[in-house]
Amino acid sequence: MILFLCFSLCKSQLHPIPAKIDGFVYKKPIVWGESVVVEAFLDPVCSDSRDSWLPLKQAFDYYSGQLSLVVHPVPMPYHSNSFTACRSLHIANKLNSSSFYPLLELFFETQEKYYSAPTYGLSRAIIVADMTKLALTVVGESFSTAFQSGFNDSSTDRAARISFKVRII
Template identity: 60%
Template structure:
């Protein structure tokens, strides 16, 4: 019985190596293009300008407060600074995912409206969280976002 138990123990490390090799092949490839939305319409000149990557939640008051300063930076240093906004819905903002999804949909239809919609969310965001949404259904809040 000792010989058979030694064989089982010696197969465990081999099995772990095989599983580890298979797991390495399941990695996601690097995307062909950078995600995010470039502010100002021109693609960032990687290596030639400072690229500020901002992770914003359309329903987050901190993102709303940071946005005007980011826009001023681009306006002031337009030839030397680029901003790429990545939408980052935070889990504790109930309707952030829906807001981000709508911005991505608008980008597919007409990319020139992305920042108009983002700024609309910033302007009216108190309507999409906390007390104003407590007694409303998800469908009602989605209709408010239209």
């Protein structure tokens, strides 16, 4: 028992337990115990995530009174720009909480330009600037400086990392 407790404490130091439930609720608050909670783990630069999003929304609309939907942005390691896109989603949500889903859908619409091959010769700074420009069309141009500063904010970095790490434990 003591060994288990020590292991648990050590593991929690490596992967901190989030202070609140991770993820972004779609359209309405979760009604715990009164609806089925569907959790979707989506990568904004993944074509499979993009292709599953419309059917997921249709199922949510069809069963609207019985479902709650929570989306977790998960940067898959084999999509080169996924972490930056997920971080953009966290920054957008921090600045304007109603912008998360419009930005997620905008990433799905334009994700081909962030695939590995088209961005192979681009620096991270150029990709961040491009994603910022894209995000500002949803978040609002007045948030330009704050959005750019969000990439220097350790809390958005941590949010994107924890969202991924908690899912792989």
